[in-house]
Amino acid sequence: MSIFTCPLPLPARDRILLGHGSGGKLSAELMRDIFLPALSNPMLDRLDDQAVFAAGGVRLAMTTDSFVVKPLFFRGGDIGSLAVHGTVNDLAMGGATPLYLSAAFILEEGLAMDTLRRVTESLAQAAREAGVRVITGDTKVVEKGSGDGLFINTTGIGLVPERVELSADRAKPGDAVILSGSIGEHGIAILAEREGLEFETPVGSDSAALHTLVAEMLAAARGIRCLRDPTRGGVSSTLNEIARQSKVSIRIEERAITVRPEVQGACELLGLDPLYVANEGKLIAIVDPAQAEAVVSAMRRHPLGEGAGIIGSVGDGPPGLVTIRTALGTVRIVDMLSGDQLPRIC
Amino acid sequence: MSIFTCPLPLPARDRILLGHGSGGKLSAELMRDIFLPALSNPMLDRLDDQAVFAAGGVRLAMTTDSFVVKPLFFRGGDIGSLAVHGTVNDLAMGGATPLYLSAAFILEEGLAMDTLRRVTESLAQAAREAGVRVITGDTKVVEKGSGDGLFINTTGIGLVPERVELSADRAKPGDAVILSGSIGEHGIAILAEREGLEFETPVGSDSAALHTLVAEMLAAARGIRCLRDPTRGGVSSTLNEIARQSKVSIRIEERAITVRPEVQGACELLGLDPLYVANEGKLIAIVDPAQAEAVVSAMRRHPLGEGAGIIGSVGDGPPGLVTIRTALGTVRIVDMLSGDQLPRIC
Numbered sequence: 149m150s151i152f153t154c155p156l157p158l159p160a161r162d163r164i165l166l167g168h169g170s171g172g173k174l175s176a177e178l179m180r181d182i183f184l185p186a187l188s189n190p191m192l193d194r195l196d197d198q199a200v201f202a203a204g205g206v207r208l209a210m211t212t213d214s215f216v217v218k219p220l221f222f223r224g225g226d227i228g229s230l231a232v233h234g235t236v237n238d239l240a241m242g243g244a245t246p247l248y249l250s251a252a253f254i255l256e257e258g259l260a261m262d263t264l265r266r267v268t269e270s271l272a273q274a275a276r277e278a279g280v281r282v283i284t285g286d287t288k289v290v291e292k293g294s295g296d297g298l299f300i301n302t303t304g305i306g307l308v309p310e311r312v313e314l315s316a317d318r319a320k321p322g323d324a325v326i327l328s329g330s331i332g333e334h335g336i337a338i339l340a341e342r343e344g345l346e347f348e349t350p351v352g353s354d355s356a357a358l359h360t361l362v363a364e365m366l367a368a369a370r371g372i373r374c375l376r377d378p379t380r381g382g383v384s385s386t387l388n389e390i391a392r393q394s395k396v397s398i399r400i401e402e403r404a405i406t407v408r409p410e411v412q413g414a415c416e417l418l419g420l421d422p423l424y425v426a427n428e429g430k431l432i433a434i435v436d437p438a439q440a441e442a443v444v445s446a447m448r449r450h451p452l453g454e455g456a457g458i459i460g461s462v463g464d465g466p467p468g469l470v471t472i473r474t475a476l477g478t479v480r481i482v483d484m485l486s487g488d489q490l491p492r493i494c
Numbered sequence: 495m496s497i498f499t500c501p502l503p504l505p506a507r508d509r510i511l512l513g514h515g516s517g518g519k520l521s522a523e524l525m526r527d528i529f530l531p532a533l534s535n536p537m538l539d540r541l542d543d544q545a546v547f548a549a550g551g552v553r554l555a556m557t558t559d560s561f562v563v564k565p566l567f568f569r570g571g572d573i574g575s576l577a578v579h580g581t582v583n584d585l586a587m588g589g590a591t592p593l594y595l596s597a598a599f600i601l602e603e604g605l606a607m608d609t610l611r612r613v614t615e616s617l618a619q620a621a622r623e624a625g626v627r628v629i630t631g632d633t634k635v636v637e638k639g640s641g642d643g644l645f646i647n648t649t650g651i652g653l654v655p656e657r658v659e660l661s662a663d664r665a666k667p668g669d670a671v672i673l674s675g676s677i678g679e680h681g682i683a684i685l686a687e688r689e690g691l692e693f694e695t696p697v698g699s700d701s702a703a704l705h706t707l708v709a710e711m712l713a714a715a716r717g718i719r720c721l722r723d724p725t726r727g728g729v730s731s732t733l734n735e736i737a738r739q740s741k742v743s744i745r746i747e748e749r750a751i752t753v754r755p756e757v758q759g760a761c762e763l764l765g766l767d768p769l770y771v772a773n774e775g776k777l778i779a780i781v782d783p784a785q786a787e788a789v790v791s792a793m794r795r796h797p798l799g800e801g802a803g804i805i806g807s808v809g810d811g812p813p814g815l816v817t818i819r820t821a822l823g824t825v826r827i828v829d830m831l832s833g834d835q836l837p838r839i840c
Contacts, residue, residue, distance in 0.1 A: 164605040169635030178633060182611050186618035187597075191629040199629035201594060203653055206550035212596035212649055216634045248547060250558035250649050251533075254600070259510040265528050272532035283537040283545035287524060288562045288645075289515030290838060296640035301632075303558055303596050303649035307549055492636060 169216075169492075171380025171426075172485025176389075195393060196315055197376065198242035200308050207308040209244035211235055214301040218492040220267060222341040224333075224352030225428075227300055228271030233355050233428055234379065234494060235304040236278045240359035241375040241431065243314045243366060244306030249275060251302050252286040256295035267298065278357040280304070312366060318373040319394035321464040324440035326433040328361065328447055329354070329455030330406040331383055335425035336414045338493050345417075349410040356429030361450045368446035371436025378432055379494055381485040384423040386432055387470045388484040394434075397465030400482070402474045404459040423472070424485050426493045434462060515562075515838075517726025517772075518831025522735075541739060542661055543722065544588035546654050553654040555590035557581055560647040564838040566613060568687040570679075570698030571774075573646055574617030579701050579774055580725065580840060581650040582624045586705035587721040587777065589660045589712060590652030595621060597648050598632040602641035613644065624703040626650070658712060664719040665740035667810040670786035672779040674707065674793055675700070675801030676752035677729055681771035682760045684839050691763075695756040702775030707796045714792035717782025724778055725840055727831040730769040732778055733816045734830040740780075743811030746828070748820045750805040769818070770831050772839045780808060 167174040184193065191199040198211035215231045225233075232249065239246040251271060255264065275282055337353040339345065358377065365372060374394075378386040383405070391398045407415070407422045415422050429452060435443050440458055447453030465471075470482040513520040530539065537545040544557035561577045571579075578595065585592040597617065601610065621628055683699040685691070704723065711718060720740075724732040729751070737744045753761070753768045761768050775798060781789050786804055793799030811817075816828040 162607050164601045164603055164607065164610065164635055166603050166635050166637065168601065169633060175633060178610075182607070182614050183631060183633075186611075186614045187621075187628045187631075189627050189629065191594075191627065192631070199594070199596075201629060203554060203593060203651070204552035206552045208549060208554075208651075210594060210596060210649075210651060211630055212598045212647065213632045214598045214600050214634045214647060216600060216636050247549060248545070248556060250545075250556060252558045252560045252647050252649075254560050254562060254645055255510045255514065257510055257512050261508045261510065261528070264510065265532075268528055268532045275533075281535050281537065282533045283535065283547060284557055285529060285533075285538070286559045286647075287515060287521060287529075288560045288838075289510055289512050290562050290642060290645075291512065293639065294642035296636060299600055299634075299636075299645070301558065301560060301598050301647035301649075303556075303598075303647075305549070305554075305556060305651065492634075 166491040167487045170485055172385050194315060196242060197238040200242055209239050209242040209306045209308050211238035212301065212303040213238065214299060215494055216299050216492050217338065217494050219341050220297055222353060223337050223350055225355040226267060226270050228267040229274040230355050230428060230494060231300040231302045232271055232274035232278055233357050235302040236280060236357040236359055237377045239304045239306035240362040241377055242308060243312035244308045246278060246280045246304055246306045246359050248283045248305045249280050249302050250284045251282050251300060254295055254299040255287065255289045256297055257289055257292045259297055264298065314372065314375050316374050316376060316390045316393040319390050319396050319434040319462045321396055321462050322437050323373060323462040324435045324437045324458050325398060325400060325460040325462065326435055326440060326444060326456060327405065327459045328431045328453045330408050331427055331430060332407055332411040332415060332422035332425035334428040335490055335493055336411050339418065339490065347410050347414060351410050351414060354427055354429035356452055358429065358431055358452060361447065361452045364446045364450050365443055369439035369443045371439035372433055372443065374434040376432050378427050378430060380426050382424040382426055384482045385484050390434060391470050392468040395467035397463040397469040398460060399463055400460030400472050402472055404457055406455055423482060426490065512837040513833045516831055518731050540661060542588060543584040546588055555585050555588040555652045555654050557584035558647065558649040559584065560645060561840055562645050562838050563684065563840050565687050566643055568699060569683050569696055571701040572613060572616050574613040575620040576701050576774060576840060577646040577648045578617055578620035578624055579703050581648040582626060582703040582705055583723045585650045585652035586708040587723055588654060589658035590654045592624060592626045592650055592652045592705050594629045594651045595626050595648050596630045597628045597646060600641055600645040601633065601635045602643055603635055603638045605643055610644065660718065660721055662720050662722065662736045662739040665736050665742050665780040665808045667742055667808050668783050669719060669808040670781045670783045670804050671744060671746060671806040671808065672781055672786060672790060672802060673751065673805045674777045674799045676754050677773055677776060678753055678757040678761060678768040678771035680774040681836055681839055682757050685764065685836065693756050693760060697756050697760060700773055700775035702798055704775065704777055704798060707793065707798045710792045710796050711789055715785035715789045717785035718779055718789065720780040722778050724773050724776060726772050728770040728772055730828045731831050736780060737816050738814040741813035743809040743815040744806060745809055746806030746818050748818055750803055752801055769828060772836065
């Protein structure tokens with residue numbers, strides 16, 4: 149049995165496992181068993197990457213993420229820039245224009261001051277480039293051995309235009325599935341750094357702020373139902389979430405998905421499936437089929453969407469079922485990530 | 495020389511110390527040397543406990559706090575309820591009506607699932623009682639030894655009424671300094687739990703959501719200049735921040751400050767000054783002297799303000815200087831907390 153189809157191990161887990169932070173099955177289980185029973189409300193229950201609410205007649209989006217990536221610095225970014233990109237992207241996936249961030253640091257006693265300075269400067273630069281301001285913050289320090297260098301939480305606030313209604317429960321049979329570019333680069337960049345792997349062509353993280361790409365897409369077509377950035381758990385987990393929340397099936401085509409040769413090579417070496425590897429500068433869009441080409445064209449005009457293409461479609465098969473037609477023409481199930489393939493990837 | 499007047503140790507620190515998370519001098523230094531140079535903007539530079547911004551014509555407040563309190567459960571609360579009260583209070587100190595929270599958990603591998611469940615249920619109950627909803631969240635897991643059970647970040651959003659303008663830079667000579675009740679209970683409750691101390695009369699944390707008290711105060715008088723909750727670093731650090739930001743002096747009267755006998759006893763035993771011990775359910779108000787009695791009366795009608803009283807006044811002495819007239823009639827300087835008197839108190 150592959151990891152993709154094996155049932156969750158029994159008996160019931162009574163301890164937190166690394167896999168509970170993977171963005172896959174165990175994360176979903178934690179949500180279902182612990183968080184939702186206690187905290188349930190209509191906004192949280194949507195399980196989107198951001199909550200949209202009205203305050204004083206204005207529609208706003210709010211999203212939060214803690215960053216525990218290891219190592220702190222990697223090819224193509226660091227925990228500071230990632231903490232901006234990740235939260236800006238979660239706002240963008242709700243169609244929101246990112247406005248403000250909070251930044252809260254948990255530092256481990258003994259952290260080099262210079263490391264904190266470099267991370268803070270990188271965070272500040274990423275925020276400037278994304279056009280958002282860090283307006284409030286917090287710092288806590290824990291004893292040596294009670295943390296790991298530094299963790300950052302960023303929470304973001306954005307403005308949601310009146311007509312925009314994006315959610316993972318809006319996919320309909322017939323919709324096109326669009327992916328903005330090649331996959332797996334962030335996860336492989338982190339793993340390479342962590343394991344000291346060297347590739348002929350080095351792999352850098354794709355970490356980037358996607359809100360200007362999203363703005364172009366929303367300007368090009370009104371038929372966008374849902375946007376998601378396939379981070380932890382990769383493309384597979386994101387598609388599973390959408391299929392489950394929209395109660396639809398999704399079929400994707402392996403041929404349509406770009407995996408750069410160096411990423412493919414690293415995945416083969418490490419025994420990873422690129423569909424499960426994290427991205428930090430890519431998005432998946434579920435779009436009215438009549439407008440899919442217009443959306444792809446708009447995306448390709450943007451530097452972060454040059455590799456955009458339609459990778460599959462939404463169907464009326466078993467709700468929650470995601471399948472892929474391989475390059476060989478066979479069809480297999482694409483399940484959510486199970487276990488802890490890549491802990492601390494973001 | 496007492497810890498209250500000794501200069502910062504030299505040479506320049508190149509590593510993070512526990513004291514950098516104390517809310518005292520080292521925290522201020524980190525802000526001045528690392529965070530502000532990189533992130534400076536008019537909203538952050540105010541150094542209030544919350545940022546107030548306008549979005550689409552609506553005034554909102556945003557605040558963030560990470561909670562790393564140790565132990566997770568203590569008399570009078572736990573990390574879950576504290577994570578709600580702390581953030582609700584930071585919104586309330588800006589005069590905002592708290593609306594929504596995000597909650598982001600960093601879990602250590604091996605944490606008992608039951609601990610997470612209890613904390614989450616407590617957080618949910620505190621949110622219900624405070625009338626706020628948790629609308630978005632995040633969970634990360636770090637390896638055993640890279641965290642310490644669980645850390646929680648909560649970020650809050652509130653609505654700021656049009657006429658409300660509260661900030662630590664608005665204190666004026668002549669203003670009254672009001673304190674809402676007895677001090678030091680949260681810090682002593684945590685220390686007692688941590689050190690296994692037993693007192694004849696047990697000390698419980700004062701952890702509570704103060705926004706309804708603030709609403710009564712704002713309804714009673716328009717002359718409130720500034721509200722602050724004296725958490726990390728205690729009353730002394732809060733008064734120093736206000737004096738510094740408003741470029742005024744502040745004089746308080748020891749006789750006017752209530753310290754419960756069991757807290758006083760514990761402080762003497764532990765060599766602590768109650769003025770430096772954290773509170774989680776108290777506030778300090780700087781108020782137009784003509785309206786101070788009205789504010790105190792309004793506070794005393796609220797269960798969380800029963801012990802309210804005027805404890806001092808703002809003066810035109812050296813900017814940033816805080817002094818106390820002791821019970822014996824002598825006057826001494828009340829400096830910011832220096833060092834790491836009580837790490838991980840919230």
